[in-house]
Amino acid sequence: MIKLVLDCLLLLPLLLIFLLESLLKSFIPKKRKSVAGEVVLITGAGHGIGRLTAYEFAKLKSKLVLWDINKHGIEETAAECRKLGAQAHAFVVDCSNREDIYSSAKKTTKAFLPAMMRNNHGHIVTVASAAGHTTVPFLMAYCSSKFAAVGFHRALTDELAALGRTGVKTSCLCPNFINTGFIKNPSTSLGPTLEPEEVVSKLMKGVLTEQKMIFVPSTVKLLTVVERMFPERFLSILKRKIDVKFDAVIGYKSKGE
Known part of the structure; x- marks a missing residue:
């Protein structure tokens, strides 16, 4: 234990250098x-x-492989991407079905992570949420799934680094409430409910600049730091101040039902 403490103290100069480096990079x-x-x-x-x-990548002339369980929706997206000048291939896929995923994978131009690792090239984006870093009452199932998504991103990132596959990049999107209708009338003092276009704009910037964690808005990042540093009693008061509210949550019944 004493050796570990001494080793950590010896790392302090490096910590200061890296902090300064991060500060300078934030202005460039x-x-x-x-x-x-x-x-x-x-x-x-x-x-x-x-x-x-998909529309944003189409504008950048990527070759698109589009998956969704909704045939009509995915074909509409593909048609619009082609109008934007991109190659787009639509597949009806149920991502909860392992066989469906492997069957569709054989029809595309990549075999996903194994091929990325062989070529040491690619970028994997995990869509999570601010709820993958902090809990919200009555969103237990949702928070649990998003914590798992964030954990997957971090574990995958570390594993790729350990294997020396630095050419395979990873990003994780963690937005606040988005105006998609999943939760009715959400509000929080962290900022207004986000519009999908704003989130996608931040996502594209994060992917193209190879950001590891993409917080929308950026104040969510500060909250994750606070969660790890401050006492539990202070955090309970802080969460009351953040004042997360919504009318209804999918999967929960109101009293009397």
């Missing part, structure tokens, strides 16, 4: 990478965030 705009001609697989592309993300 990072060059965006090109994704023209790259194969981009988007799940849930038949609606919402997935559809808008």
